[in-house]
Amino acid sequence: xxxxxIAVGLDIGTTKIVAMIGRKNEYGKIEVIGIGxxxxxxxxxxxxxxxxxxxxxxxQAVDEAESVSGIKIEDVVVGIAGQHIRSLHHSDYIxxxxxxxxxxxxDIYNLVNQVHxxxxxxxxxxxxxxxxxFKVDSQSDIKEPIGMYGGRLEANFHVVVGQVSSxxxxxxxxxxxxxxxxxITLEPLASAEAVLSQEEKEAGVALxxxxxxxxDLAIFKDGIIRHTAVIPFGGNVITDDIxxxxxxxxxxxxxxxxxxxxxxxxxxxxxEIVSIPGLRGREPKEITLKNLxxxxxxxxxxxxxxxxxxxxxxxxxxxxxKLIAGIVLTGGGAQLKHLRQLVxxxxxxxxxxxxxxxxxxxDSEEALSSPAFATAVGLLMESLExxxxxxxxxxxxxxxxxxxxxxxxxxxxxxxxxxVEIEKKPKKKSFFEKFTEGLKDFLDNAE
Numbered sequence: 001x002x003x004x005x006i007a008v009g010l011d012i013g014t015t016k017i018v019a020m021i022g023r024k025n026e027y028g029k030i031e032v033i034g035i036g037x038x039x040x041x042x043x044x045x046x047x048x049x050x051x052x053x054x055x056x057x058x059x060q061a062v063d064e065a066e067s068v069s070g071i072k073i074e075d076v077v078v079g080i081a082g083q084h085i086r087s088l089h090h091s092d093y094i095x096x097x098x099x100x101x102x103x104x105x106x107d108i109y110n111l112v113n114q115v116h117x118x119x120x121x122x123x124x125x126x127x128x129x130x131x132x133x134f135k136v137d138s139q140s141d142i143k144e145p146i147g148m149y150g151g152r153l154e155a156n157f158h159v160v161v162g163q164v165s166s167x168x169x170x171x172x173x174x175x176x177x178x179x180x181x182x183x184i185t186l187e188p189l190a191s192a193e194a195v196l197s198q199e200e201k202e203a204g205v206a207l208x209x210x211x212x213x214x215x216d217l218a219i220f221k222d223g224i225i226r227h228t229a230v231i232p233f234g235g236n237v238i239t240d241d242i243x244x245x246x247x248x249x250x251x252x253x254x255x256x257x258x259x260x261x262x263x264x265x266x267x268x269x270x271x272e273i274v275s276i277p278g279l280r281g282r283e284p285k286e287i288t289l290k291n292l293x294x295x296x297x298x299x300x301x302x303x304x305x306x307x308x309x310x311x312x313x314x315x316x317x318x319x320x321x322k323l324i325a326g327i328v329l330t331g332g333g334a335q336l337k338h339l340r341q342l343v344x345x346x347x348x349x350x351x352x353x354x355x356x357x358x359x360x361x362x363d364s365e366e367a368l369s370s371p372a373f374a375t376a377v378g379l380l381m382e383s384l385e386x387x388x389x390x391x392x393x394x395x396x397x398x399x400x401x402x403x404x405x406x407x408x409x410x411x412x413x414x415x416x417x418x419x420v421e422i423e424k425k426p427k428k429k430s431f432f433e434k435f436t437e438g439l440k441d442f443l444d445n446a447e
Contacts, residue, residue, distance in 0.1 A: 005023060005024070005384065006021060006022070006023045006033070006071060007021075007022065007023070007075075007077070007380060007383035007384045007386070008020065008021050008022075008065075008073050008075065008076045008077070008380070008383055009022075009076070009077055009079075009190075009376050009377070009378070009379030009380030009381070009382065009383050010058070010061070010062075010076040010077070010078045010079075010174075010179075010376075010379065011078075011079050011187075011375045011376040011379055012040065012043060012048070012054065012058065012078060012079065012170065012173070013040055013043065013046075013211055013212060013213070013375070014040060014043045014044065014045060014046055014211060014212040014213025014214065014234070014236060015039070015040055015211070015212030015213070015235070015236065015332065016037055016038065016039060016040050016212075016332075016372075017037070017038045017039075017040045017043075017054075017057045017058055017060075017061045018035065018036070018037050018061060018373065018375075018376040019034075019035070019036040019058075019061040019062045019064070019065040019073065019076070019376075020032055020034075020035050020065065020373075020376045020377065020379070020380045021033045021034040021035070021065050021066075021069045021071055021073065021380075022380045022384070023384070024384055025361050027361070029359060029360060029361040029362070030359050030360050030361060030377070030380060030381060030384070031360075031361040031364070032360065032361075032364055032365075032368055032377075032380070033068075033069040033071065034065040034066065034067075034068035034069025034070075034071065035064075035065055035068065035368070036060070036062060036063065036064030036065030036066070036067075036068065037061055037064065038057040038058070038060035038061040038064070039057065040054070040057050040212075041053040041054070041056075041057055042054035042055075042056075042057065043213065044213060045082060045213040045214055045232045045233070046080075046081035046082035046083070046187075046211070046213045046214040046230065046232070047081075047082040047083070047084070047166050047169075048166070048169040048170060048173060051169065051172060051173060051176070054173045055173050055176045055177050058173055058174070058177040058179075059177050059178075062177065062179070073179060074179065074180055075179070075180045075181075075182040075383075076179050076180070076181065076182060076383070077182050077183045077184075077185060077379050077380075077382050077383035077386060078170060078174060078181060078183075078184055078185070078379070079184075079185055079186070079187035079190050079375050079378075079379050080127065080162060080166070080167065080170060080184050080185070080186060080187060081187040081188075081211070081213075081214045081216055081230045082162070082163075082166055082214060082230060082232070083214070083230060083231075083232035084162055084163035084166055085127075085160065085161070085162045085186065085228075085229075085230040086160075086161050086162075087158060087159065087160045087161070087227065087228045087229070088159050088161065089156060089157065089158060089159070090115060090118065090156075090159050091154065091155070091156050091157070092111060092114055092115050092154070092155065092157065093111070093135075093152055093153060093154035093155070094107065094110055094111050094114060094152070094153050095151060095152050096150070096151055096152070096153060099149065099150060099151035100149070101149075102146075102147050102148060102149055103136065103145045103146055103147065103148050103149070103150060103153060104146060105146060107145075107153055108131065108145070108146070108153075108155075111131075111153060111155060112129050112131065112157075115129045115157050115159065116129055118159070120161055123163060123164050123165065124161050124162065124163060124164060125161065125162060125163075125164045125167055126159060126160070126161055127160045127161065127162045127167070127184060127186060128158075128159070128160040128185075128186055128189070129157055129159055130157060130158040130159075130160070130225050131155045131156070131157055132155065132156040132157065132158055132224045132225070132226070133155065133156055133224070134153065134154065134155045135153075135154040135155065136148050136149075136150035136152070136153055136154075137150045137151060137152055143223070143224075158225050158226070158227075158228070160186050160228060167184060170184065171184075182383065182386060183382070183383075183386055185378075185379060185382050186216075186228060187209065187211075187214075187216050187230075187375050187378075188207060188209055188216035188217060188218035188228050188229075189218055189225070189228065189378070190374075190375050190378030190379045190381075190382055191207060191209040191216065191218070191330055191331065191354075191356075191374040191375045191378050192207045192218045192220065192225075192378065193359075193378040193381050193382060194330075194354075194356035194358075194374045194377040194378035194381060195207065195328060195330050195354030195355065195356050195358070195371075195374050195378075196220065196328060196354070197358065198223065199325070200220070200325040200328065201220040201221075201223045201224075202222060202223045203323075203324040203325040204219075204220065204221040204222075204316075204321070204322055204323035204324050204325055205219070205220050205221075205323055205324075205325035205326065205327070205328055206218070206219045206307075206311050206316070206323055206326070206327045206328070206349075207219075207220075207327075207328050207330065207354065208307050208327060208328070208329050208331075208334075208343075209330050209331040209334075209374060210234050210235060210303065210329065210330075210331040210332070210333025210334055211234045211235065211331045211332060211333065211375075212234050212235045212236045212332060212333075213232075213233070213234050214230050214231060214232055214233070214234050215230075215231040215233065215234045215303055215306070215307060215331075215333070216228075216229070216230050216231075216331075217229045217230075217307055217310050217311070219311065219314050219316075219323070221321060221323065226314060226321075227310070227313075227314040229307075229310045231303070231306050231310070233303060234303070234331070234333055235257075235332060235333040235336075237299055237303075238257060238261075238295075238296055238299045238300065238333075238336075239253045239254050239257055240253075241295050241296075241298075241299050242256055242257055242261075242292065242295055242296070245295045246276075246285065246287050246291075246292070246295075248285060248287075249279070252276055256274065256276070256287070256292060257296065257336070258335075260274055260289055260292060261292060261293065261296050261336055261337065262289075262292075262293045262296065262297075262336070262337040262338050263293070263296055263297055263300045263336050263337065263338045263339045263341075263342040264293065264297065264337075264338035264341060264342055265290065265293045265294045265297045269290070270288060270290055272288065272289040272290070273286050273287065273288050273289070274286070274287055274292075275287075296336070297342070300336065300339065300342060301342070301346065304342065304343055304346050304347070305346065308346060308347050311323070311347070323349065325350070326349040326350030326351055326352075327343055327347065327349050327350070327351040327352075328351070328352055328353075328354040329343060329351060329352070329353050329354060329371070330353070330354035330355075330356070330371040330374040331371055331372065331374060331375070332371065332372035334353050334354070334371040335353075335370070335371060335372070339353075340352065340353060353371060354371060354374060355369045355370070355371060355374075356368070356369060356371070356373055356374045356377035356378070357369035359377065359381060360377065
């Protein structure tokens with residue numbers, strides 16, 4: 001069972017909740033064993049707004065995935081999005097005790113750990129600390145410092161920050177649904193894992209994930225994450241506009257958008273009309289496709305311009321920040337007809353639609369490689385990686401615990417029961433918590 005680890009990704013979206021169970025096959029590709037989908041009722045704009053409904057939807061998705069796969073789900077990796085997410089850049093360094101020894105993973109661990117202690121604004125918490133380039137002594141632009149000699153290790157970090165209350169609400173829903181929260185991952189990062197190739201990340205690429213409630217952006221250059229953002233509107237605002245503009249109910253508006261919608265208003269003739277049955281014996285409504293695509297076009301344009309502003313802020317017009325691979329569109333909203341052409345027209349950058357099939361095993365179902373499942377596939381990948389990482393981290397914590405740690409008197413008085421085994425799957429905790437726990441374990445065992 002060791003090589004064939006099974007992991008779970010749970011995508012709590014605004015329109016749907018997806019639970020995906022999978023494992024890696026012998027070629028390192030992901031084999032999806034079970035998938036469950038439920039309509040998401042308690043999530044607005046990527047943030048949980050109704051705990052009870054969200055728990056029900058999660059349970060529904062999980063039950064479906066369990067019955068398809070015959071496997072009981074315990075630990076999950078969950079995506080987070082929403083307007084409260086912001087990212088910042090930060091540089092930090094550590095001075096190593098012994099410059100004659102090569103830099104090891106524990107040094108990077110210590111450095112990342114130090115960034116996790118940054119003081120945030122009240123009510124905010126660090127979700128990710130992502131190292132960009134390292135600097136060893138005075139040599140800069142190092143991608144991989146492990147194995148090098150040096151006394152001072154410095155790095156630039158991309159730090160992703162979110163609201164504590166939103167993170168805790170997600171945790172609460174997961175727990176109440178009877179699951180363990182293994183890790184929280186930023187959704188655009190998960191989607192990027194699933195749909196971008198390494199070449200694109202090297203060349204420079206912007207991933208735009210258009211979901212129901214949010215549009216997420218992740219920018220890569222030289223293989224490193226450079227910028228992330230969550231814009232608080234997505235496909236649902238288009239549906240709302242159709243609903244208002246055509247005076248029809250939401251369900252009909254959604255169907256109209258999917259079946260006849262187009263982001264490009266020029267191609268429909270005035271004579272193309274779709275008839276919608278009226279409510280309870282009222283006259284049917286007739287809507288011209290030209291008007292429909294005008295409504296959609298106006299909204300989509302607004303979303304793209306917002307994202308393009310973020311891309312400009314990152315500095316893609318400078319020589320150094322040029323995104324050669326252009327834009328990759330994914331998420332359910334990327335299935336809108338002629339969206340790619342509109343994006344190319346507004347931004348002047350190349351665009352393609354991103355399907356998460358590159359990492360999936362060859363015999364996967366067709367439906368799984370839909371852009372709508374990009375985040376779920378990315379979270380599943382993250383979940384499989386996490387299993388490996390947890391074991392590594394534990395080894396590091398055990399190995400590199402400073403010996404000169406003083407124990408508080410009151411801590412000694414507490415009744416420590418020696419623990420024999422270290423849990424292999426800790427729930428998601430900050431690096432710092434993991435580290436302090438490792439220390440406590442160490443002290444317990446030492447006594």
